Amino acid sequence: MSRRIALYVHRLTISNPTGVHRYALELARALSAQAEQKGDRLEMWSGRDPATAGRGLPGVTTRQLPRRRQAVHATWSAVGRPRIETMTGRLDLVHALLPAFPVASRAPLVLTIHDLLPLTNPDWFARVPLWGFHRSVRDAERRAAAIISPSQVVVDDVRDRLGVEPARLHLVPEGVDGFFAQPVDPAQAERTLRRHGVETGRFLVAIGQVSPRKNLEVVIQALAALRSRGRTPPPLVVIGGSDAASAPTHAAPGRLGVADLVRFTGRLDDSDLRALLQHATALVHPSRYEGFGLTPLEAMAAGVPVVASSAGSLPEVVGDAGMLADPDDVTAWAEAIALLQDDLARGEALAAAGRRRAARYTWEEAARRTWEVYEAVLARR
Numbered sequence: 001m002s003r004r005i006a007l008y009v010h011r012l013t014i015s016n017p018t019g020v021h022r023y024a025l026e027l028a029r030a031l032s033a034q035a036e037q038k039g040d041r042l043e044m045w046s047g048r049d050p051a052t053a054g055r056g057l058p059g060v061t062t063r064q065l066p067r068r069r070q071a072v073h074a075t076w077s078a079v080g081r082p083r084i085e086t087m088t089g090r091l092d093l094v095h096a097l098l099p100a101f102p103v104a105s106r107a108p109l110v111l112t113i114h115d116l117l118p119l120t121n122p123d124w125f126a127r128v129p130l131w132g133f134h135r136s137v138r139d140a141e142r143r144a145a146a147i148i149s150p151s152q153v154v155v156d157d158v159r160d161r162l163g164v165e166p167a168r169l170h171l172v173p174e175g176v177d178g179f180f181a182q183p184v185d186p187a188q189a190e191r192t193l194r195r196h197g198v199e200t201g202r203f204l205v206a207i208g209q210v211s212p213r214k215n216l217e218v219v220i221q222a223l224a225a226l227r228s229r230g231r232t233p234p235p236l237v238v239i240g241g242s243d244a245a246s247a248p249t250h251a252a253p254g255r256l257g258v259a260d261l262v263r264f265t266g267r268l269d270d271s272d273l274r275a276l277l278q279h280a281t282a283l284v285h286p287s288r289y290e291g292f293g294l295t296p297l298e299a300m301a302a303g304v305p306v307v308a309s310s311a312g313s314l315p316e317v318v319g320d321a322g323m324l325a326d327p328d329d330v331t332a333w334a335e336a337i338a339l340l341q342d343d344l345a346r347g348e349a350l351a352a353a354g355r356r357r358a359a360r361y362t363w364e365e366a367a368r369r370t371w372e373v374y375e376a377v378l379a380r381r
Contacts, residue, residue: 003040003092004375006084006107007031010069010100010132012046012062018209020114020293023095023150023158023174027062030175030367038371045088047072047241063088064311073101073288080104092326092381093374100129108145108377114138115312116157124213124245137162145377146369150292151313173317174292175363180302181355182305184275185332192275196237196263203235204279204337205304207273208293210238210246210264210364215286215327216308217252222333224256234281234341238264239273281347282340286310289326293317297361298356305347307336321353 009024035042041055043061047069061304065072065087075081083104085091095110096103118125118133125133140147147154148170151173154292155169193200205296208214210301214322219236226233242250242264253262268276277283285298288311296306308314315324323339340347 002014003038003378004090005035005040005042005093005095006088007044008084008094008103009044009046009098010073011231012034012044012064020098021147021293022177023112023114024218025098026175026177026363027366027370030363031370032176033110033364034367034371035144043088043192045084073132076102076104077132080139088313089234093378094186095374096136099133101132101138102136103137107380108150109140109143110141110146110148110373110377111144112150113140113158115152115154115289116161117217117289117291119161121213121289124211124280134196136341140164145380146170146373149315150169150174153313153316154291170367172329172369172373173361174294174297175361175366176294176297176301176358177363178301179270180274181358182274184316188271189275189279190241192272193279196265196276198235198237198276199285200262200278200279201281203280204282204284205237205239205278206284206286207299208240208285210240210242210249210344211324212245212248215288216247216249216325218330218333219284220249220252220256220258220262221330221339222337223261224342225259225330225334226338227258227261231338231341233258233337235274236262236284237280238262239268240275243266274302276291277304280304282307282337284333284337285314286325286327287314290314290317295376296322297358303355305350306354307333307338307340321357322350327345 007028018174043063045063047065050186081104085106091107094103094105094107096110099113106326118130120164122130150173152171155171158164188222206216223233243376253259282305282325285308293314296308299306308318308322309327310324311327323336
Protein backbone atom coordinates (compact mmCIF):
# COMPACT_ATOMS: atom_id res chain seq x y z
CA MET A 1 0.00 0.00 0.00
CA SER A 2 1.33 3.43 -0.95
CA ARG A 3 2.41 5.52 2.01
CA ARG A 4 1.94 9.29 2.15
CA ILE A 5 4.86 11.32 3.48
CA ALA A 6 4.78 15.08 4.01
CA LEU A 7 7.82 17.31 4.11
CA TYR A 8 7.07 20.55 5.93
CA VAL A 9 8.90 23.85 5.52
CA HIS A 10 7.41 26.96 7.12
CA ARG A 11 7.91 28.99 3.92
CA LEU A 12 8.46 27.50 0.48
CA THR A 13 10.37 30.52 -0.82
CA ILE A 14 11.99 33.35 1.08
CA SER A 15 13.55 36.63 -0.01
CA ASN A 16 16.92 35.88 1.59
CA PRO A 17 17.56 32.13 1.20
CA THR A 18 20.11 30.45 3.45
CA GLY A 19 21.92 27.13 3.53
CA VAL A 20 19.04 25.66 5.53
CA HIS A 21 16.62 26.69 2.78
CA ARG A 22 18.87 25.14 0.11
CA TYR A 23 18.90 21.95 2.18
CA ALA A 24 15.10 21.82 2.16
CA LEU A 25 14.80 22.26 -1.61
CA GLU A 26 17.65 19.96 -2.65
CA LEU A 27 16.65 17.20 -0.24
CA ALA A 28 13.03 17.40 -1.43
CA ARG A 29 14.13 16.92 -5.03
CA ALA A 30 16.28 13.91 -4.16
CA LEU A 31 13.63 12.38 -1.89
CA SER A 32 11.09 12.55 -4.72
CA ALA A 33 13.17 10.01 -6.63
CA GLN A 34 13.29 7.77 -3.56
CA ALA A 35 9.50 7.94 -3.18
CA GLU A 36 8.95 7.09 -6.83
CA GLN A 37 11.18 4.03 -6.52
CA LYS A 38 9.28 2.86 -3.42
CA GLY A 39 5.84 3.55 -4.87
CA ASP A 40 5.09 6.06 -2.10
CA ARG A 41 3.65 9.59 -2.24
CA LEU A 42 5.86 12.48 -1.21
CA GLU A 43 4.50 16.02 -0.88
CA MET A 44 6.14 19.23 0.27
CA TRP A 45 3.84 21.41 2.37
CA SER A 46 4.26 24.97 3.58
CA GLY A 47 2.18 27.56 5.37
CA ARG A 48 -0.13 29.60 3.13
CA ASP A 49 1.58 32.82 2.15
CA PRO A 50 0.45 35.15 -0.66
CA ALA A 51 4.10 35.85 -1.50
CA THR A 52 4.67 32.21 -2.43
CA ALA A 53 1.24 31.27 -3.79
CA GLY A 54 1.46 29.35 -7.03
CA ARG A 55 5.21 28.80 -6.81
CA GLY A 56 6.20 25.19 -7.13
CA LEU A 57 9.38 23.16 -7.06
CA PRO A 58 10.28 21.26 -10.25
CA GLY A 59 9.88 17.53 -9.74
CA VAL A 60 8.24 17.86 -6.33
CA THR A 61 4.54 17.98 -5.46
CA THR A 62 4.18 21.20 -3.47
CA ARG A 63 1.11 22.31 -1.54
CA GLN A 64 0.15 25.07 0.86
CA LEU A 65 -1.99 24.74 3.95
CA PRO A 66 -5.41 26.38 3.51
CA ARG A 67 -4.86 28.68 6.49
CA ARG A 68 -2.44 31.60 6.85
CA ARG A 69 0.93 30.41 8.02
CA GLN A 70 1.23 32.91 10.91
CA ALA A 71 -2.05 31.73 12.42
CA VAL A 72 -1.21 28.04 12.00
CA HIS A 73 2.28 28.42 13.48
CA ALA A 74 0.94 30.42 16.43
CA THR A 75 -1.67 27.80 17.37
CA TRP A 76 0.74 24.91 16.79
CA SER A 77 3.20 26.61 19.12
CA ALA A 78 0.66 27.58 21.78
CA VAL A 79 -1.73 24.62 21.97
CA GLY A 80 -0.54 21.96 19.51
CA ARG A 81 -3.69 22.27 17.39
CA PRO A 82 -5.03 21.85 14.79
CA ARG A 83 -3.18 18.78 13.67
CA ILE A 84 -1.82 19.08 10.18
CA GLU A 85 -3.97 16.16 8.99
CA THR A 86 -7.10 18.29 9.37
CA MET A 87 -5.73 20.31 6.44
CA THR A 88 -3.77 17.71 4.46
CA GLY A 89 -5.75 14.51 4.97
CA ARG A 90 -4.24 11.27 6.28
CA LEU A 91 -0.45 11.13 6.50
CA ASP A 92 1.87 8.26 7.39
CA LEU A 93 4.84 10.43 8.37
CA VAL A 94 5.69 14.13 8.69
CA HIS A 95 9.24 15.41 8.26
CA ALA A 96 9.76 19.02 9.41
CA LEU A 97 12.83 20.18 7.51
CA LEU A 98 13.84 22.80 10.07
CA PRO A 99 12.74 23.65 13.60
CA ALA A 100 11.05 26.98 12.82
CA PHE A 101 7.84 26.08 14.70
CA PRO A 102 6.30 22.85 16.04
CA VAL A 103 4.26 20.83 13.53
CA ALA A 104 1.25 19.25 15.21
CA SER A 105 0.46 15.83 13.73
CA ARG A 106 -1.08 12.45 14.44
CA ALA A 107 1.54 10.81 12.22
CA PRO A 108 5.08 10.16 13.51
CA LEU A 109 7.27 13.26 13.37
CA VAL A 110 10.82 13.43 12.01
CA LEU A 111 12.64 16.73 12.58
CA THR A 112 15.89 18.02 11.11
CA ILE A 113 17.84 20.11 13.62
CA HIS A 114 20.65 21.90 11.80
CA ASP A 115 22.16 23.47 14.93
CA LEU A 116 21.22 24.72 18.38
CA LEU A 117 22.42 28.30 17.92
CA PRO A 118 19.13 29.86 19.08
CA LEU A 119 19.77 28.13 22.42
CA THR A 120 23.49 28.89 22.66
CA ASN A 121 23.55 32.35 21.03
CA PRO A 122 20.05 33.81 21.34
CA ASP A 123 21.32 37.35 20.72
CA TRP A 124 21.92 36.42 17.06
CA PHE A 125 18.19 35.92 16.40
CA ALA A 126 15.02 37.98 16.20
CA ARG A 127 12.30 37.46 18.83
CA VAL A 128 9.73 35.50 16.78
CA PRO A 129 12.18 32.99 15.21
CA LEU A 130 13.71 32.47 18.64
CA TRP A 131 10.27 31.84 20.17
CA GLY A 132 9.34 29.37 17.43
CA PHE A 133 12.63 27.50 17.61
CA HIS A 134 12.40 26.97 21.36
CA ARG A 135 8.92 25.52 21.05
CA SER A 136 9.88 23.35 18.10
CA VAL A 137 12.86 21.67 19.73
CA ARG A 138 11.06 21.20 23.04
CA ASP A 139 8.15 19.62 21.19
CA ALA A 140 10.59 17.36 19.32
CA GLU A 141 12.33 16.42 22.55
CA ARG A 142 8.99 15.15 23.83
CA ARG A 143 7.47 13.43 20.80
CA ALA A 144 9.71 13.25 17.68
CA ALA A 145 10.15 9.69 16.47
CA ALA A 146 13.52 10.65 14.99
CA ILE A 147 15.80 13.69 14.84
CA ILE A 148 18.16 14.14 11.90
CA SER A 149 21.25 16.35 12.09
CA PRO A 150 23.88 17.01 9.39
CA SER A 151 27.05 16.59 11.48
CA GLN A 152 28.31 14.64 14.46
CA VAL A 153 28.88 17.93 16.27
CA VAL A 154 25.15 18.72 16.13
CA VAL A 155 24.13 15.15 16.96
CA ASP A 156 26.23 15.40 20.11
CA ASP A 157 24.82 18.85 20.94
CA VAL A 158 21.24 17.59 20.66
CA ARG A 159 22.04 14.60 22.84
CA ASP A 160 23.82 16.64 25.50
CA ARG A 161 21.77 19.86 25.57
CA LEU A 162 18.30 18.47 24.94
CA GLY A 163 18.77 15.11 26.61
CA VAL A 164 17.51 13.17 23.58
CA GLU A 165 18.45 9.51 23.75
CA PRO A 166 20.89 8.32 21.03
CA ALA A 167 18.38 5.85 19.53
CA ARG A 168 16.34 8.76 18.17
CA LEU A 169 19.34 10.65 16.74
CA HIS A 170 20.53 10.16 13.16
CA LEU A 171 23.52 11.63 11.34
CA VAL A 172 22.71 12.48 7.72
CA PRO A 173 25.29 14.76 6.07
CA GLU A 174 24.09 17.17 3.42
CA GLY A 175 25.02 17.07 -0.26
CA VAL A 176 26.41 19.48 -2.81
CA ASP A 177 24.77 20.50 -6.08
CA GLY A 178 26.76 19.57 -9.20
CA PHE A 179 26.00 23.10 -10.42
CA PHE A 180 29.04 24.44 -8.58
CA ALA A 181 31.46 22.14 -10.41
CA GLN A 182 30.15 23.04 -13.88
CA PRO A 183 32.59 25.38 -15.68
CA VAL A 184 31.39 28.92 -16.24
CA ASP A 185 31.42 30.31 -19.78
CA PRO A 186 34.70 32.31 -20.00
CA ALA A 187 33.04 35.39 -21.52
CA GLN A 188 30.39 35.44 -18.79
CA ALA A 189 33.03 34.97 -16.09
CA GLU A 190 35.09 37.84 -17.51
CA ARG A 191 32.07 40.15 -17.50
CA THR A 192 31.19 39.19 -13.92
CA LEU A 193 34.71 39.71 -12.62
CA ARG A 194 35.08 43.03 -14.44
CA ARG A 195 31.77 44.21 -12.99
CA HIS A 196 33.07 43.54 -9.47
CA GLY A 197 36.54 44.97 -10.11
CA VAL A 198 38.60 41.79 -9.58
CA GLU A 199 40.94 39.58 -11.62
CA THR A 200 41.02 35.80 -11.94
CA GLY A 201 42.98 34.17 -9.11
CA ARG A 202 43.66 37.48 -7.38
CA PHE A 203 40.85 37.91 -4.89
CA LEU A 204 39.18 36.22 -1.94
CA VAL A 205 35.48 35.48 -1.73
CA ALA A 206 33.20 35.10 1.30
CA ILE A 207 29.62 33.88 0.91
CA GLY A 208 26.77 34.14 3.38
CA GLN A 209 24.59 36.56 5.30
CA VAL A 210 26.68 39.43 6.67
CA SER A 211 26.21 38.83 10.39
CA PRO A 212 28.17 38.56 13.66
CA ARG A 213 28.00 34.77 13.38
CA LYS A 214 29.86 34.82 10.04
CA ASN A 215 32.69 36.74 11.75
CA LEU A 216 33.98 38.46 8.60
CA GLU A 217 35.77 41.09 10.64
CA VAL A 218 38.64 38.68 11.41
CA VAL A 219 39.40 38.44 7.67
CA ILE A 220 39.16 42.21 7.27
CA GLN A 221 41.58 42.58 10.19
CA ALA A 222 43.90 40.05 8.52
CA LEU A 223 43.94 42.13 5.32
CA ALA A 224 44.82 45.20 7.38
CA ALA A 225 47.59 43.25 9.13
CA LEU A 226 49.08 42.16 5.80
CA ARG A 227 49.03 45.73 4.51
CA SER A 228 50.75 46.94 7.69
CA ARG A 229 53.59 44.49 6.92
CA GLY A 230 54.12 46.05 3.49
CA ARG A 231 52.32 43.34 1.54
CA THR A 232 49.65 43.87 -1.11
CA PRO A 233 46.62 41.94 0.19
CA PRO A 234 44.06 40.51 -2.25
CA PRO A 235 40.64 42.15 -2.49
CA LEU A 236 37.77 40.48 -0.64
CA VAL A 237 34.38 40.07 -2.34
CA VAL A 238 31.57 39.50 0.18
CA ILE A 239 28.46 37.90 -1.35
CA GLY A 240 25.37 37.86 0.85
CA GLY A 241 22.46 39.78 2.26
CA SER A 242 22.62 42.33 5.02
CA ASP A 243 20.38 43.57 7.80
CA ALA A 244 20.65 45.83 10.83
CA ALA A 245 23.15 43.47 12.48
CA SER A 246 25.50 43.84 9.50
CA ALA A 247 26.40 47.47 10.23
CA PRO A 248 29.60 46.80 12.25
CA THR A 249 30.96 44.52 9.52
CA HIS A 250 30.19 47.09 6.82
CA ALA A 251 31.99 49.74 8.87
CA ALA A 252 35.08 47.61 9.59
CA PRO A 253 36.97 48.13 6.28
CA GLY A 254 36.89 51.91 6.64
CA ARG A 255 37.83 51.76 10.29
CA LEU A 256 40.77 49.45 9.56
CA GLY A 257 42.03 51.30 6.50
CA VAL A 258 41.18 48.68 3.88
CA ALA A 259 37.96 50.10 2.41
CA ASP A 260 39.53 49.87 -1.05
CA LEU A 261 39.95 46.11 -0.67
CA VAL A 262 36.47 45.01 0.41
CA ARG A 263 33.44 44.84 -1.90
CA PHE A 264 30.00 44.02 -0.49
CA THR A 265 27.90 42.79 -3.42
CA GLY A 266 24.67 41.90 -1.64
CA ARG A 267 22.94 38.75 -2.82
CA LEU A 268 23.80 37.54 -6.34
CA ASP A 269 22.13 35.03 -8.61
CA ASP A 270 23.71 31.60 -8.73
CA SER A 271 25.45 32.12 -12.08
CA ASP A 272 27.33 35.23 -10.89
CA LEU A 273 28.07 33.57 -7.55
CA ARG A 274 29.56 30.53 -9.30
CA ALA A 275 31.67 32.71 -11.61
CA LEU A 276 33.19 34.62 -8.70
CA LEU A 277 33.65 31.47 -6.64
CA GLN A 278 35.41 29.48 -9.37
CA HIS A 279 37.84 32.31 -10.17
CA ALA A 280 38.80 33.26 -6.61
CA THR A 281 42.13 32.62 -4.94
CA ALA A 282 40.20 31.05 -2.08
CA LEU A 283 36.94 31.00 -0.17
CA VAL A 284 37.35 32.41 3.33
CA HIS A 285 34.77 31.18 5.82
CA PRO A 286 35.57 32.43 9.35
CA SER A 287 32.18 31.56 10.86
CA ARG A 288 31.97 31.23 14.62
CA TYR A 289 29.78 28.17 14.24
CA GLU A 290 28.26 26.03 11.49
CA GLY A 291 26.04 23.01 11.96
CA PHE A 292 27.36 21.63 8.68
CA GLY A 293 29.27 23.96 6.35
CA LEU A 294 27.48 23.85 3.00
CA THR A 295 29.29 26.92 1.61
CA PRO A 296 32.82 25.49 2.06
CA LEU A 297 31.59 22.22 0.56
CA GLU A 298 30.24 24.06 -2.50
CA ALA A 299 33.59 25.85 -2.84
CA MET A 300 35.46 22.56 -2.69
CA ALA A 301 33.17 21.14 -5.38
CA ALA A 302 33.97 24.21 -7.50
CA GLY A 303 37.70 23.50 -7.16
CA VAL A 304 38.47 26.49 -4.95
CA PRO A 305 40.87 26.33 -1.98
CA VAL A 306 39.09 26.83 1.35
CA VAL A 307 40.26 28.61 4.47
CA ALA A 308 37.67 27.89 7.14
CA SER A 309 37.17 28.42 10.83
CA SER A 310 38.11 25.59 13.17
CA ALA A 311 34.77 26.03 14.98
CA GLY A 312 31.66 23.86 14.98
CA SER A 313 31.36 21.20 12.30
CA LEU A 314 33.72 22.85 9.79
CA PRO A 315 36.71 20.61 10.61
CA GLU A 316 34.39 17.61 10.19
CA VAL A 317 33.29 18.71 6.70
CA VAL A 318 36.49 20.32 5.38
CA GLY A 319 38.86 17.72 6.84
CA ASP A 320 42.39 17.92 5.45
CA ALA A 321 41.13 19.25 2.11
CA GLY A 322 41.31 22.87 3.32
CA MET A 323 43.10 25.14 5.76
CA LEU A 324 41.61 25.73 9.21
CA ALA A 325 42.18 28.76 11.45
CA ASP A 326 40.91 29.79 14.86
CA PRO A 327 38.01 32.22 14.34
CA ASP A 328 39.65 34.76 16.69
CA ASP A 329 43.27 34.46 15.49
CA VAL A 330 43.95 37.36 13.10
CA THR A 331 47.57 36.27 12.62
CA ALA A 332 46.53 32.77 11.54
CA TRP A 333 44.12 34.18 8.95
CA ALA A 334 46.76 36.59 7.64
CA GLU A 335 49.30 33.78 7.34
CA ALA A 336 46.85 31.51 5.49
CA ILE A 337 45.98 34.27 3.01
CA ALA A 338 49.65 35.09 2.45
CA LEU A 339 50.51 31.42 1.93
CA LEU A 340 47.87 31.03 -0.79
CA GLN A 341 49.11 34.22 -2.47
CA ASP A 342 52.71 33.00 -2.48
CA ASP A 343 52.40 29.24 -2.99
CA LEU A 344 50.33 28.49 -6.08
CA ALA A 345 51.16 24.77 -5.84
CA ARG A 346 49.65 24.62 -2.36
CA GLY A 347 46.47 26.20 -3.66
CA GLU A 348 46.26 23.75 -6.56
CA ALA A 349 46.78 20.80 -4.19
CA LEU A 350 44.04 22.05 -1.88
CA ALA A 351 41.69 22.56 -4.83
CA ALA A 352 42.24 18.98 -6.01
CA ALA A 353 41.79 17.57 -2.50
CA GLY A 354 38.64 19.62 -2.09
CA ARG A 355 37.10 18.24 -5.29
CA ARG A 356 37.78 14.68 -4.13
CA ARG A 357 36.29 15.29 -0.71
CA ALA A 358 33.21 17.11 -2.04
CA ALA A 359 32.49 14.16 -4.34
CA ARG A 360 31.62 12.10 -1.24
CA TYR A 361 28.66 14.37 -0.43
CA THR A 362 25.65 14.00 -2.69
CA TRP A 363 21.98 14.85 -2.23
CA GLU A 364 21.14 11.38 -3.51
CA GLU A 365 23.07 9.84 -0.61
CA ALA A 366 21.47 12.27 1.83
CA ALA A 367 18.05 11.26 0.51
CA ARG A 368 18.88 7.54 0.74
CA ARG A 369 19.94 7.87 4.38
CA THR A 370 16.94 10.05 5.19
CA TRP A 371 14.63 7.44 3.68
CA GLU A 372 16.27 4.80 5.88
CA VAL A 373 15.21 6.89 8.87
CA TYR A 374 11.64 7.00 7.51
CA GLU A 375 11.58 3.22 7.08
CA ALA A 376 12.81 2.66 10.63
CA VAL A 377 10.13 5.00 12.01
CA LEU A 378 7.35 3.50 9.92
CA ALA A 379 8.36 -0.01 10.92
CA ARG A 380 7.61 0.90 14.57
CA ARG A 381 4.05 2.06 13.89
